[in-house]
Amino acid sequence: MSNTVFHPANERGHADHGWLDAHHSFSFAGYYDPEKIHFGALRVLNDDIVAGAMGFGKHPHDNMEIITIVLDGALEHQDSMGHKQALHPNEVQVMSAGSGITHSEYNHNRDKKVNLLQIWIIPNKRNVEPRYEQTVFDVAERVNTLQPLVSPIENSDAGLKIHQDAWIYRTSLENGKSVSHKLHSEKHGVYVFVINGSATVNGKTLSKKDALGISGTDKVEITATADSDVLLLEVPMYA
Known part of the structure; x- marks a missing residue:
């Protein structure tokens, strides 16, 4: 749950x-x-x-x-x-x-x-x-898709490297478009921060500078309800 x-x-x-x-x-x-x-x-x-x-x-x-x-x-x-x-x-x-x-x-x-x-x-x-x-990071590479900005130093995923099993993504979502993210571990959660615009995150509506943290899930879906700039952070919940 x-x-x-x-x-x-x-x-x-x-x-x-x-x-x-x-x-x-x-x-x-x-x-x-x-x-x-x-x-x-x-x-x-x-x-x-x-x-x-x-x-x-x-x-x-x-x-x-x-x-x-x-x-x-x-x-x-x-x-x-x-x-x-x-x-x-x-x-x-x-x-x-x-x-x-x-x-x-x-x-x-x-x-x-x-x-x-x-x-x-x-x-x-x-x-x-x-x-x-x-x-x-090229803006064109995050239009209606999750662009990896940060990833763990221990793996080969795209993005700048940090000493933690964590990922940061950014997306420029056009109104009505959606992206989904499958978590890397059941021990992780996601924190979604709307930089600009508005979007639903797993059905919850967020406006500019609102954020939603979700744990105990394996997937997150973000749908823009206006042209939006969104940050998604996946982090371990046991830290």
Whole structure:
């Protein structure tokens, strides 16, 4: 029997710092909800808007898989591994913090906001050597199909690699079109986040920035009720 948890957009944690307008799907920083600590191995899904030339100064991370997806604008990244580059829409960045890294993230532009999703996934290996990947994904390859963005480092599936038995997909669904996803394991669940538009997920209607977590199922079907941009994350539920 499947279990579902619905996270409507207007019930996310919210913090407006002026330079940063942040929405948190799970407990983070000053936002705490005991019912929203994590969904399996998915620990953080932050929807951040950062003002021009502003950002997050140098700060440390360890033992976390950090995935960044820019939706609009450009984000400048610099880290202790020597990387310094900008991240644009349709690019995805993965950082395995492992035994420890420091990094900073700033809006690359002075005159335009940047909107990004930052996702943290709890790893299945601790204190690994830190690593970094970034690549561009072709928008045409996710129209009415699930485009793999992230997959486990242990297998040959497409996507950037992380130290967890987890997958992230993105799809641009045209109104009325559907995609289905068969889970890799009965011990996994899926968390579906609607970036834009509206869609039904296993019959449940989601609007922009709504999310639905489903566990105890082997398949998920998403049908667009308007042209939509949707993120699907499959994660172990035992983390």
